[in-house]
Amino acid sequence: MYAFVDTVNSGIVGTNLPTEAMSYNGVYLENEIDGYRTLSVTGRELMESEVTDQEIDGMDGSYYRYKTTPARTITVKYQLRARGSGEYREAYNKMNKLLSCEQVKVIFNDESDKYFIGTKTSNTQVDGGSNNVIGEIEIYCSDPRKYSTTEKEFTATDGVLNILNEGTVPVSIDYDVQTMSETGYIGLVSEEGIMQYGKIEELDGETYQRSEVLATIDDFINCKDDTSGTDVMHPQYGANGTCATYNWFNKKFIGFGTVGTKKGRANGGLRTLEIPADSNAVKGAKNFYSYFHLMFWAGMMGQTGEMCINFLTADNKLICGCSWYKTDAIGNTGHYEIWANGKMLRQWGYTTSHLRTQNPWYWDWGHCDILKEGANIRFFYWGGYHNYYIPETENMECTKIQIAFKQWGDRGGSKLMSRMGFDVINFTKNNVSKWKDIPNRYPSGTKITIDGKSSHVYVNGMARPEDEVLGTKYFKAPVGTSEIKVACSEWTKSQPIVKAKIREAWL
Template sequence: MFKVKYGDDYLTDYVKFTKIERGVASENTLTTEENSSDGVEIVNVKRGPKEIPMSFHVIDGLDVNFVRRKLAQILSSTANKRLNFSDEPNYYYNAILTGKLEYTDDGFEADGSFTLFVSDGAAHRTDRVTLNSTNSGGSSGTITKNADGSVRIKVINNGTKPAYPRIDITNNQENGYLSLAHVSGGFAMGKIAEADGKNVQKSEQLYDSNTDSSFSKFKDATGTANPQNSGLGTNGTISFQSDGLRFATQGTMSATQFAGGGMKVMTLPADSNRHIGAANLYSHFNLFAWAGAMGQTGILQILFTDINDKLVAGYGITKSDMSGNSAKCSFWVGGNTPKEYTSFGFETNNAEKNQKYPNNMFNSS
């Protein structure tokens, strides 16, 4: 059923409209000035108001006097009211009565007419047209992501008057700066040089042997004292042999040392802020500790030091058992009170089948 609503009231509760002239568009008023050539130049175009004449017949069975007073009450407004037609559910007009409300009755039936004046001459849309990635490229416009990360938005206005878009932005990652630019102006918010205005920590990888397969960044530290135990000699050599670093030459020991060996060192590179050193650090090493025969001894260490070669922390595998296959893994902390933090024992086999105590951590697999 066709309905007409004016303000908060439905006119079609009282009358049946026999004619409504909504027209196509309001008239334009042109401002012109003389041109040096033929004709004139258009200086300004102004949309004029429009009128909507409406004729009606009072619904049969209703009291014509009651309807007369009801229409007068609804239409006698000193301000615009919204005018809605049910066949245009998403549009409304801002309208007010102009001229006389014609009303003719014989006591039982009545007919009449009135004209509503639309001061801005336009129909206004009530629903919102959305342009997003799903309907991009359709009648509403396009959204295109550029190679530099910016986004170009082309909005197509299918109406008859200028429209002002509402732009909703959802960031898929942290973003402390937004900028919108248009031919007639722009808007920017945030700080372009900083993600969010405050410093935060992030994890960075400082070294990965996958990009240094021969461990070339580790240099011999021959003669440098062992940071964890000065009784360990360091003037031997460690070298890369096909699959990793291995003990190469034992070197010599001083009178106060009890084992000979070599040592390699690498200075961790600076992070992205050009800072060397970290308050929090983790690293993964693949250590292979397998005695080829009972009674073999040895020690493997991974140590972290400060800029003065003072121990910060480290761990190592020590086998001093000269008859059996027992070894232990120890964890050390340095600083002002260096000590062994904890340790656990294991068997230095290669986790072969049927081992009573298989070496689950430091085997060749």
């Protein structure tokens, strides 16, 4: 079964629009320009094809290679009536403004469920000396196809996606995969090709080659405040206040509670979690992976605050960690730091607003992670990975994790960051020296997103091109009905929830 998902705003349809009225960038010109009316439209019909062939000596005719469809030009014939020269000029001023945008959705009233992507390129010169004229507008569509204003969504049943493409051309497919239990491999197989991610499990399948999740956000929420401890990353600050839990965007976060006794310029709460032993009763993780989701957002200019996460040895040495802070008491500039072996490696500045283009640590997209493999430590920042080789950390074993949230000076209340906290912290111990050899790289709850048009794969919102198996082909949904089978590791306990979306297209 599939459902329709409305994703395009086709503009407000007037009550007396011509059959072929054009909506350009979401606006019907008749609704905005007094006296404007569409008379006819051409260029939306059958498209010619350009055939590429090759002549061969001694052979009749030619050898057919392929055909292509050229760009499309749509011509809109219109009439403009104005009561006076002033209204006439104002009408054309409006028309120029409305048609100035490039590569926009173009919809026609007699086919309001489909759109072209076009740019206004030229127009005819209308007769002078009259306020009642007929002219033509040309819309250039470098992509000759028209697309459905809605997307079709399909959900796999018993591991099979049945895709119905009622357009006239093959179209790309987007996928959302939600794991319901840990797995090391996701495969999508059809007659058009195969897409594979992760690693098909090794033949021996020994349990020591698998990773184990030893801590989650619930462990930090249930952990007591470490009022006698020290924030190892920032020992010069006070940390005997408290942490607190909040419900933001229907998710439970842990964040700042109270200041506590003041020491230095930043003070607040600290929690130190002792990581439990693995299934072999062994404490400490030399190789580990931690994924965390957070918010660090200033709802007002000039708000300040600080938070960090520290990965420590048994004797409280800082293996690695991340810090977010804002000391800008006037503007909206925050900073993100990455640390290893007790030292800061790098710092970035960014804007702590609610905009995704400015702030990587807000709401649904606040992803971050750290991977340690011996002396190699990998950090994530805003769509990219940063790798460091630090020999001193090779044999360091993580036994504790600290999180801390602090207020700068006396800047509490409305002067404190509107949102700073974690709603996900997962710590996974890896029992092998190389991450690639771990079959269960996708824990339960992992979200894998595949963008069919760009041929990119994302894991929990982060680009993961290295997960793509060599030979993967990003196939399209052919016209008609097609079947895609979903595969995963043999030892996977529960099958993932897989959804696919297509936007049908026509020539």
